[in-house]
Amino acid sequence: MRLRNIRGSRETIAESNYVVHEEIMFKQPGKWHEIFGNNNPIHIEIGMGKGQFIHALAKLHPEINYVGIEKYSSVLLRAIQKMDAEELPNLKFLRMDAEDITKVFGKHEVDKIYLNFSDPWPKDRHAKRRLPSREFLARYNEILKPDSRLEFKTDNRPLFDFAVEELEPAGWKAEVITYDLHADEKLVEGNIMTEYEAKFSSMGNPICKYIIYR
Numbered sequence: 259m260r261l262r263n264i265r266g267s268r269e270t271i272a273e274s275n276y277v278v279h280e281e282i283m284f285k286q287p288g289k290w291h292e293i294f295g296n297n298n299p300i301h302i303e304i305g306m307g308k309g310q311f312i313h314a315l316a317k318l319h320p321e322i323n324y325v326g327i328e329k330y331s332s333v334l335l336r337a338i339q340k341m342d343a344e345e346l347p348n349l350k351f352l353r354m355d356a357e358d359i360t361k362v363f364g365k366h367e368v369d370k371i372y373l374n375f376s377d378p379w380p381k382d383r384h385a386k387r388r389l390p391s392r393e394f395l396a397r398y399n400e401i402l403k404p405d406s407r408l409e410f411k412t413d414n415r416p417l418f419d420f421a422v423e424e425l426e427p428a429g430w431k432a433e434v435i436t437y438d439l440h441a442d443e444k445l446v447e448g449n450i451m452t453e454y455e456a457k458f459s460s461m462g463n464p465i466c467k468y469i470i471y472r
Contacts, residue, residue: 329355368403415466
């Protein structure tokens with residue numbers, strides 16, 4: 259469930275130095291290293307929610323640049339508040355729809371993509387909007403470096419089944435597929451939980467995950 263609209267959230271986002279704004283981001287494909295001021299690898303999370311996952315990753319790995327993408331202002335506001343409390347130089351945010359992902363990242367500019375607890379869009383007519391759909395996999399293929407990885411986690415089994423079925427027609431291969439992440443000692447080692455993952459796993463819901471490549 260998304261947060262309700264919060265008064266002033268768009269204004270806060272517009273004034274935040276942690277957010278790469280629209281007038282800049284569509285001019286920056288292939289130039290994210292200039293934004294960060296270094297040549298470190300770039301990892302992105304699409305649909306980052308309140309930012310718990312990507313903020314924790316950025317703190318653990320200062321040698322990697324992270325970009326968190328979220329289209330809902332009221333949710334992005336929470337990620338900005340985390341940065342206000344603990345600023346990290348290797349983390350930036352974008353407020354945008356993921357459909358435009360190839361307009362803000364250049365060809366093979368990204369080293370890794372994370373999808374966590376994405377909106378399932380349960381109606382069949384909305385299948386193309388699902389972030390692990392073949393339509394989005396084609397977009398990711400453009401911005402990911404060759405032999406790079408995409409990781410996806412969800413507790414929604416129908417969405418995960420759909421995501422796995424999309425791999426072959428999209429030309430992707432699975433390195434790892436698990437239907438119970440927290441029961442796998444090897445995979446769960448070093449696992450960083452999102453807000454939703456902590457909530458759903460505490461309720462006993464198994465967490466599905468795959469790691470894929472082209």
